[in-house]
Amino acid sequence: GAGVSQSPSNKVTEKGKDVELRCDPISGHTALYWYRQSLGQGLEFLIYFQGNSAPDKSGLPSDRFSAERTGGSVSTLTIQRTQQEDSAVYLCASSLGSGGRSGNTIYFGEGSWLTVV
Amino acid sequence: GDSVTQMEGPVTLSEEAFLTINCTYTATGYPSLFWYVQYPGEGLQLLLKATKADDKGSNKGFEATYRKETTSFHLEKGSVQVSDSAVYFCALSDRRSGSARQLTFGSGTQLTVLP
Numbered sequence: 001g002a003g004v005s006q007s008p009s010n011k012v013t014e015k016g017k018d019v020e021l022r023c024d025p026i027s028g029h030t031a032l033y034w035y036r037q038s039l040g041q042g043l044e045f046l047i048y049f050q051g052n053s054a055p056d057k058s059g060l061p062s063d064r065f066s067a068e069r070t071g072g073s074v075s076t077l078t079i080q081r082t083q084q085e086d087s088a089v090y091l092c093a094s095s096l097g098s099g100g101r102s103g104n105t106i107y108f109g110e111g112s113w114l115t116v117v
Numbered sequence: 118g119d120s121v122t123q124m125e126g127p128v129t130l131s132e133e134a135f136l137t138i139n140c141t142y143t144a145t146g147y148p149s150l151f152w153y154v155q156y157p158g159e160g161l162q163l164l165l166k167a168t169k170a171d172d173k174g175s176n177k178g179f180e181a182t183y184r185k186e187t188t189s190f191h192l193e194k195g196s197v198q199v200s201d202s203a204v205y206f207c208a209l210s211d212r213r214s215g216s217a218r219q220l221t222f223g224s225g226t227q228l229t230v231l232p
Contacts, residue, residue, distance in 0.1 A: 043208075091160065
């Protein structure tokens, strides 16, 4: 597609339920990132995928969070046993190669707004 | 570790006023610096970037100069418009440290421009 596509755009879930958030990166982009933006906060890095390399999971806040990327394209972020503090906007981004090291621009999706009640 | 400190908001200006949003950074290596903008209801968009000292990034009338001596990357615009109302994020990506794979963001500055 023309840009990074995320779904659902909005999700309200009950505490304790599992949720899955989907990201479809820009075609041809090998790097994919997940960030979290909590109310009034900056962006928090969660996880990074680059090609077939092992993902950088250093930003995942707990073992309730996991992500996978199938076929080097679409990615799913899963949050198990959701808590109210998980409420945030989850942003996916993609870039050609490594955005930071090579200076490639990182393009963001519009985000998935998650509310845990 | 790497960090970005951004001018706290919210900032409210009248149309055609001069804008400065301060940004300073701490990095162990040689970072690239970015300004991202988030318009209401939209995703983050890259506004401008600079990849080495003394570079000036510019776009849509906005400018920022990479100042290594003051570790700063302040965003400026000579005459703001109502359509510039958005949240602005300063960010860095450090090519030497472990953060080379991703961006470190400031906390964002909400700008409101009144007609």
